Amino acid sequence: MLTTVLAFLVAIGILVTFHELGHYWVARRAGIHVLRFSVGFGKPLFSWRDRHGTEWTLAPIPLGGYVKMLDTYEPQMPEAWRAHTFAAQPVLARMAVVAAGPAANLLLAVVFYAALAWSGTEALRPLIGTVLPDTPAAQAGVKSGDRVERVNETTIEDWAGLRLALLDALSQPEQAIQLHTEYGTRTLPPPNERGLSAEPAAVAGLGLLPQRLLPQVAALEPDSPAFQAGLRIGDTIEAVGSHPVKEWGDLVRALRQQGQPQQPLLLTIQRGEQRFTVSVIPNWVDAPNGQRIPRIGVAPQVDAAWLAQLQFEQQAGPIDGLVVAVSRTWRDVRLSFSMFYRMVLGDVSLQNLSGPLTIADFAGQTARRGLSSYIEFLALISVSLAVLNLLPIPMLDGGHLLYHVAELVKGKPLSEQAQAFGYRVGLVLLLTLMLFAIFNDFNRLFAG
Known part of the structure; x- marks a missing residue:
């Protein structure tokens, strides 16, 4: 808790200070x-x-x-x-003062990303570890071991870039997603055909994971079918009925193909030198896509050797590091504006709004993972703060810029009554957004 609180206070202190320094510095120059x-x-x-x-x-x-x-x-x-x-001051000078706050946050993000690029960071190669059954990726023919080189026209260098490129592709609901791999192009259907949208959870819904999941029990849910059947942590599931299981996807696929409500399944188990069968009656639960699927209550073991093979260090020189930093900042800006736009259209749920509790939680998590993770978090939040302030809502910097643009068009400032009305509307909008964000925070807190 102490780490979380301190990480949150340091983050807010740095980001707010730089934002206000932007306003201050340009105001003094003017x-x-x-x-x-x-x-x-x-x-x-x-x-x-x-x-x-x-x-x-x-x-x-x-x-x-x-x-x-x-x-x-x-x-x-x-x-x-x-x-x-x-x-x-002239209207253009006032606009410069207003815009300087978000600009300072964007500049800070570039500095953070450049520092990460110059110092070197751990990354994962964009190799597919697991393709989950009955997902768009599985239906498109993506295979475990495929290396993704491009998503549509975006070149992919690591898993973080792949995830963000997929999130960007999901923001275009009527366009098919082209995964260009070393073995050919795989075409995923347009997101709206699968009920997916530009939400972080929807990326997982595509069915791609960097980890290679082994059919070995890493965890058991208490009183689950597997627990009641006598399975233990460390057991390897080698077959479901007559269907052999080589990887976790084989197990999931076999359970769905062979399972029937209230009907037992025979699992072949390897435990040390012992090999035996157990009978399991899966629980059937509702999946997000509306289907009912079987669950036996086990979690898979991650293949540590495969994950080690994916890891590599990314490091760039002075010029390349700046190019990478500007590119990553621009990518974050586009995705942030896209998310807000899709929220306004109703394509993305307002449940994705995060308030101070969620931000503090992420601050603590990234701080515990190390300085590089924390700096990357600061860069992303700095971009988010800039984008939020640029929204055309009175009381935010974007709202002030909107008033000044109107002044440029009219040749004189808006009336005090019009500005006051705009501020009241802006206050209502901001309070509504804050209430949604805090409500989401508490939902996540109690759900966890």
Whole structure:
């Protein structure tokens, strides 16, 4: 818990500070006087004032921050100061100040990704370890051991890139997904034909895993059919009836083909030097696709030798590292905007929204895995923060940019009444998004 809390606070502190520094730096370049730079909300825990008259504060609520600039509403403001207010600047200068916050977060993501590329990170080769039965990948003829070279027109270098390319392909619901492997092209049907959408869980629904799963029992559910039949951790399932089992997919396929509700199945088990059969009556459960499938309550062993074969270190030189960093940042931006767009259309569930509890949990998980994982998490969240702030919602940076664009078109600012109405609408939208995100957080918490 301590690691999770500290990792979350450090992440928020870094990302918010850089976001607000973007606003601050451009505001100072534009000649705007900055009254306060705050990380966090609420009564300041610590503050100091610099020689330019800016108050720097650290506040106790770590869910954001703000830069307060001199404006025309300051009471008893000397006339000479009006030239240094935000409102007195040309509209393009104001737009630059507003856009500088998200831009700083994108720049920070590039720095993080470049640091990872230069230092070297562990990655997995894009080799297919397991193709789950009755999935789009299995029906398309993808085989265990296939190396994916391209998804549609995107070149694939590792499993992380493969997963993101598949997520990107899922955002185009009417387009078939082309997996180009060293043995030929495999065509997966358009996502809408399978009821899939651009959600992280839908990638797993395609049926591709990097791990090679062995038909060896790694875990048993208490009181499951396998447990009641006498199976133990370490047992190897060699056959279901007369069908031999060489890999985990063979076991799943045989259970589905031979199993009938309330009918026993004979499993051939190898336990050390012993070889024997047991009778198991599977439980039948509802799958996400609406079908009923048999389960015996065992989890497979991962082939450690195969996983070691997939691992390699990625490291780039100075120029290549920057190219990789910019490419990864742009990829994250496209996917983030695509997810928000699909949410608005209703193609992606709002259950994918994450709030502070989920972000804190991921911060803790990545921090425990090591510095590289944590830095990659920071880069992704920095991009997400930039994209969120660029949404055209009043009260966010994107909403302010929208007002300034309207001012450019009209030749004068929107009326105070129109801006106030927009802010009220924006507040309702933001509160709604926050409530959904927090509700999802608690759902995940209690589901776990």
